[in-house]
Amino acid sequence: MAHPIQLLSAKRTTGPAIKFMPLKLFILLFVAFQALAQTTHRLSQLRVQGNKFVTADGKTLVFRGLNASDPDKLDKSGHWDKSYFEEMKRWGATLVRFPVHPPAWRRRGQQQYLELLDKGVAWAGELGMYVVIDWHSIGNLKNEMYQSPIYETTQKETFEFWRTMSDHYKDNPTVAFFELFNEPTVMGGKLGTCSWAEWKKLMEETITIIRANGSKTIPLVAGFNWAYDLKDVAQNPIQAEGIAYVSHPYPMKRDKPWEAKWTADWGFVAQKYPLVLTEIGFSAADEKGAHVPVISDESYGDAITRYCDTHGISYIVWVFDPQWAPMMFTDWNYTPTRQGQFFKNVMQQAAKH
Amino acid sequence: MAHPIQLLSAKRTTGPAIKFMPLKLFILLFVAFQALAQTTHRLSQLRVQGNKFVTADGKTLVFRGLNASDPDKLDKSGHWDKSYFEEMKRWGATLVRFPVHPPAWRRRGQQQYLELLDKGVAWAGELGMYVVIDWHSIGNLKNEMYQSPIYETTQKETFEFWRTMSDHYKDNPTVAFFELFNEPTVMGGKLGTCSWAEWKKLMEETITIIRANGSKTIPLVAGFNWAYDLKDVAQNPIQAEGIAYVSHPYPMKRDKPWEAKWTADWGFVAQKYPLVLTEIGFSAADEKGAHVPVISDESYGDAITRYCDTHGISYIVWVFDPQWAPMMFTDWNYTPTRQGQFFKNVMQQAAKH
Amino acid sequence: MAHPIQLLSAKRTTGPAIKFMPLKLFILLFVAFQALAQTTHRLSQLRVQGNKFVTADGKTLVFRGLNASDPDKLDKSGHWDKSYFEEMKRWGATLVRFPVHPPAWRRRGQQQYLELLDKGVAWAGELGMYVVIDWHSIGNLKNEMYQSPIYETTQKETFEFWRTMSDHYKDNPTVAFFELFNEPTVMGGKLGTCSWAEWKKLMEETITIIRANGSKTIPLVAGFNWAYDLKDVAQNPIQAEGIAYVSHPYPMKRDKPWEAKWTADWGFVAQKYPLVLTEIGFSAADEKGAHVPVISDESYGDAITRYCDTHGISYIVWVFDPQWAPMMFTDWNYTPTRQGQFFKNVMQQAAKH
Numbered sequence A, B, C: 001m002a003h004p005i006q007l008l009s010a011k012r013t014t015g016p017a018i019k020f021m022p023l024k025l026f027i028l029l030f031v032a033f034q035a036l037a038q039t040t041h042r043l044s045q046l047r048v049q050g051n052k053f054v055t056a057d058g059k060t061l062v063f064r065g066l067n068a069s070d071p072d073k074l075d076k077s078g079h080w081d082k083s084y085f086e087e088m089k090r091w092g093a094t095l096v097r098f099p100v101h102p103p104a105w106r107r108r109g110q111q112q113y114l115e116l117l118d119k120g121v122a123w124a125g126e127l128g129m130y131v132v133i134d135w136h137s138i139g140n141l142k143n144e145m146y147q148s149p150i151y152e153t154t155q156k157e158t159f160e161f162w163r164t165m166s167d168h169y170k171d172n173p174t175v176a177f178f179e180l181f182n183e184p185t186v187m188g189g190k191l192g193t194c195s196w197a198e199w200k201k202l203m204e205e206t207i208t209i210i211r212a213n214g215s216k217t218i219p220l221v222a223g224f225n226w227a228y229d230l231k232d233v234a235q236n237p238i239q240a241e242g243i244a245y246v247s248h249p250y251p252m253k254r255d256k257p258w259e260a261k262w263t264a265d266w267g268f269v270a271q272k273y274p275l276v277l278t279e280i281g282f283s284a285a286d287e288k289g290a291h292v293p294v295i296s297d298e299s300y301g302d303a304i305t306r307y308c309d310t311h312g313i314s315y316i317v318w319v320f321d322p323q324w325a326p327m328m329f330t331d332w333n334y335t336p337t338r339q340g341q342f343f344k345n346v347m348q349q350a351a352k353h
């Protein structure tokens, strides 16, 4: 049974836990809480209602958001600060995604990485923007095989990451979304096999963990083909209430005209569940960092934003960084790239309504 | 095939192994064995018969035992010595449980930890007490997620631990019991899910390993809810002969009156299989280390010992240590705590019969 | 999505990849390729046709081969050189097997080990000998439990090894065979259980990975009992085209007369699939390194080579090394042991035809 160190937590509660709190400590905590309440903007707790995200008072929200690069990367280059969030706000973002790469999580140390996230979550909340925490791996979690070393993790580490996140942010409504696994893919068999049933089971296990740890954050679940394909949801949806689905419909995943294919591949999901395109974006072939499958132009930007407007789908553009691609600006004066200019205009317009 | 180092073990035997033993070595071993036989009390090999533990000559044994703290912890504080065992004997113990924490096993090193265990097994045997070796983890072995870092292990490490134990103690009847996994729990989903079928499969795999490695030691299998609940045994018992079941019915797992609930939750098992309560104990709310679910008083001690007497159930009190809780003594003069005094009386009475 | 380092590989191709290759680079590569083509003997790409191995022009090949010891071991002792391969060629070998021990793979480092393999593959190819790359573990891959530490690996490491091999050698026909896992065994339950269905699934997953990574190398699949037993293939063959099966029929696996038992245990497979005995061999009881199950004499050599000749089965003798057993020579002048002399004669005769 218990060792001295555990007595504080008393996790083995089966009846009501017996706790004593000295009055002095209570007063101290009360004052600290009041101070916190004055300086932070407390966003309304988001939840799923049908195929919509709604606030506590029943208002529907559709997001236009921006992908930060990895907080660890931004911190190392001196850009993990409030001005970065203020700039995202100026571009019209109502949602910010934090892609946490597993090796960054391991190398910085859990406690140190949590401090980074805490700062970002606070800045976003103060500016009225919600946050997606994204476990940024790419590959086959079933076999624990990945596209490249930067995406290496294990099932155990993935479960523990969400155990930590759900416990840590259980009372923080700014953290509206947990994106359970960035881009599931078997790379055409290079990483072995994973059936939808196997994937679904891993996602349902993760959702169980998140909710048992007390979190009300909305889980976001992606499908195969680097988070593009959601066709299996039609017949065999994730068995959990209150979740939303994800697609990453980069331009080269399908040839033009895109719309009917998008509907068949993932858009149909939006009729029944909330849908978030947590990565969209494009770059011209001659721009820095151009690569398959993102090469396209403003016609893609027009198509995907119109599609989202029409169907009430939220999106988050990849990526608010001058080095990762497709990038949105070219230098730390935030000079927009082509897609940067395109989405800045669109999102600023949307923010006015 | 084989490398030089393997030739000694010749494990790939499919026909009769061809072995040569020089006469001198034979004599040396014979003398050593004789010496050993003179100094150690060789306990009778225990086995399961119906719902009883019986000795080689058919005598039924019901145990009243004590939990040591981790041998690694006792050794570090200078208390892993024969006098500790002599004191347990004086308190009436006929069985001693060694809780081996996985990180202690890893950190000390397998060989060094085995030396500790060998000493404890020898002292217990000399004093006529049987031993339980307990793999002292708490959590969900299926997902390899645990209550806290001190319980971290893997399926592989667990299987290898029992492979090592079963080979090492295969000819030592003092080691009567192997408790395969201390306290299985999903912590209400915080550690994900584990069905009884999944748990049963892990336990059956462990039992296969133990027996194939030549051990006659009796496996002890626990159920969920921190080893409290055995209801699934009714419909779906472990598929293995000669095993016994475990419960840890601490007082706060259920409200008074306990007896009918105990029978429904785990006591019914004793009608068909041997049952060992490998952890029982209580402390008053104002005693050092008091925590959920152990807070109670002598009324619990009366109830649980009477229940065990009535139904032929063995038990082991947690814990013969002045720091871990609920503790049995307060200092290394072995001054009893309230539960210490209670169980010392009861066990000394029982030892007289 | 992508980070700068990934842009070069552009692995996320879903449409035709857009690639630019400067003319200078193209000319450089062309010249380099021509140079390579002139200095290396390019063997014909082998494939499976019915129960035969055939070359590109339809010629059937049956192999008489030799097991190298681990390239890492040979390199450390200064014998991983072309003269070692020339000697194998002189003994009549048409196929050479490289047993890669997982800890050697890990300790030397993947890149450094690949360089060793590249050299060996080149020497073999220049001498007209094909190569088997053998993942030389012994045990239960399902439970990740092994016969001894030198065979320790994981499912993940095994899959990654084949991912690396299949990508690295995808255009090299000298590497004719990938032996997926040397000797599957549960050691009579000491390593737990593994059903044929579970083993088959692991092998099929590995084959999927190999082929998706572009390799045409023929996978070799073994059965239980240290790669002796293939009886399950009759009712439940591996679901993959173009593979071959393996047995290691050492003399003591069965009592004389062997032939009918061999046919029932593994030989029947040769009627439908190509079969390679990737380890055969014997030593007298008084020879260095003699151990179960290899002790026998020339009568075994006669029987197994005649059996292979009669049924068109390929074989590879264990082991072209003066320390590992059963050894083929006693010193680095390549002085033959008893089995060395026996197989040298037989293979040299076969090589004349």
Ligand SMILES: [Mg+2]
Pocket: A001, A002, B182, B183, B279
């Ligand atoms: Mg315990």
Ligand SMILES: [Mg+2]
Pocket: A154, A155, A156
């Ligand atoms: Mg694992």
Ligand SMILES: [Mg+2]
Pocket: B001, B002, C182, C183, C279
């Ligand atoms: Mg071998």
Ligand SMILES: [Mg+2]
Pocket: A182, A183, A279, C001, C002
């Ligand atoms: Mg991404």
Ligand SMILES: [Mg+2]
Pocket: B156, C144, C154
């Ligand atoms: Mg593992």
